[in-house]
Amino acid sequence: MPDTQHSKIGAQAVARSEESLPEWIDVFALCADATRMKILVAVHAAPDASVSQLATATGLSANTVTQALATLYKAGVMEVRADGRFRRWALTHPEVHKLLHQMQAPHSTLHPEH
Secondary structure, three states: OOOHHHHHHHHHHHHHHOOOHHHHHHHHHHHOOHHHHHHHHHHHHOOOEOHHHHHHHHOOOHHHHHHHHHHHHHOOOEEEEEEOOEEEEEEOOHHHHHHHHHOOOOOOOOOOOO
């Protein structure tokens, strides 16, 4: 006979999480790509980095970084601002930020206190 208490508790947990599951699935899908994850870690440590700075930090080509940033921007994870001839990138998605903290992504003196 199956343990109904375990089934009931598990079903209650799923029901309580049901509303947030789609957003977390999207977050995990975005972060499942090694290129995007490297960029997220670099931006987390050094917000307002340019494409060339991110390319240097991650060891990726500027074209690869630009393509990954476009994906992250379209997903609402990053924001961009003009700074002369540069575009500066910053992480804006709170769940991705939480995930980076969970994986112990480092901060730097460039990262705002929170």
